[in-house]
Amino acid sequence: MVDSLRGNAAVVGVGLTEFTGMPGHTHMEIMAVAIERAIKDAGIDKNEIDGIFTANFVEMLTPLSVAEYFGLDPTYMDGTNTGGSVFVNSMQSAAAALTLGLCNVALICYGSNSATGPFTHPPHMHTVEDVYKPRNPISPYALAATRHMYEYGTTKEQLAEVAVSARKWAQLNPAANMRDDLTIEDVVNARMIVDPLGLLDCCLVSDGGAAMIMVRKDRAKDFPKKPVYMLGVGSRTDHNIISAMPDLTVTPAKAAAEAAFAMAQVKPSDIDVVELYDAFTINTILFLEDMGFCKKGEGGHFVSNGNIAPGGSLPVNTNGGGLSCVHPGMYGMFLMIEAVQQLRGECGDRQVAGARLAACNGNGGFLASQVTAIFGTEETL
């Protein structure tokens, strides 16, 4: 029995594709580009990979098709699907499997042709909500935004601050999809989709692939790049359909973050850079509150006046997020890799100087699955 996963596993390789459209490619072909780059980044042979952690919404038996496609012989596979949060959840599973020796080199991977491929509906279980035709996934987040506005006086302008801050970070990231200037007025006046969320309160839809290689800490320094250690993780859920969510202003990220911070033995004020799953502007506000970066209800105020933009007090979504950088259906992989690259110091114009501790929160379903992870450099162990 291990007491804690703190520091037991480290990320030693990451790979990202371009985030623009890759027409004519399958999700597996896009994933392959990312995996090739992650393998090179880690300096390993692909046949060293013996743990596969993967999920998407276009196929059911994803670990099997990944093993087959890349000619891998895994001793451990995990194809759990918790929605877009899943890769942060996978990272928890990978750290546990590595700790127990169920595998030695873990691959977490995703690829998607959401923007250019044939539109594929995820498998859907009939629910009592179907007859009302909510415009999922937007409607549940709109309902959360309405309730947050009612309870705490959060405004459309404060939601817009989230989108504008993400855009300012994207303007520092050459790989980001959306880099044109954006103002609060642009966001507030954009075409309404599901009130109170307008077009620019919603993430973009792109292609994209991402892959990450993790190993146990005893091997973490045997690779070319500076290892980034998993210090803490927490995974929680409290509903699936939005009408079953107990409180639309408090997500399971509250409990997930408490667990992750406790394991990591750090607190929100110690964190240098934050990567949150911003499928919609309200997400960033909810997660900043739930994770303890500000008090419940004060998220709208916290994000105002550029506080989470470049030059603000807390760097949030430094790649430009799902709102302005990349969102190929499931975003959880991309926020973790941005955290790793920030802690390696590889982020160029958007680099947060001296970043040692990063907090990530993956969101899945309709605010339903929340997985928080804390990463740190070697000096934080």
Add this chain to the structure above:
Amino acid sequence: MADTQNAIANPGPLQVFEENLARGEFRIQQCKDCGKHVFYPRQLCNHCGSSALKWVAVSGKGIVYSTSVVRRRPDKGGDYNIALIDLEEGPRMMGRVMDVQPSEVKIGMDVSAHVGMLDDKPAVVFYTKEQGDKEW
């Protein structure tokens, strides 16, 4: 209709709910062990795990917990409301408030449930004004 269901009773609770709706009746489940109401219809109480669930009538009274407007082109039917309603018995459900403009539905409004039709399917919908006697 029996007021209890056994683990192997047929049909299952979701089908019973839908058959009740088709007869114009809005019924939800109540747990005979812990006393709490259960919605959506389940085989086991989501509060205590008991399988002793009975079907009960509801008052039909509810309060809007949150609301939104799905924008839709006029030629496709126009905008419509999606709300979450807290029923007097406790459970929350999705619904539509039908008798005011979608954007005029506000959190905290008192609403009453009726079995209406949405796209030719029986559905519980909500009104801000009483719609006459209910039979359930």
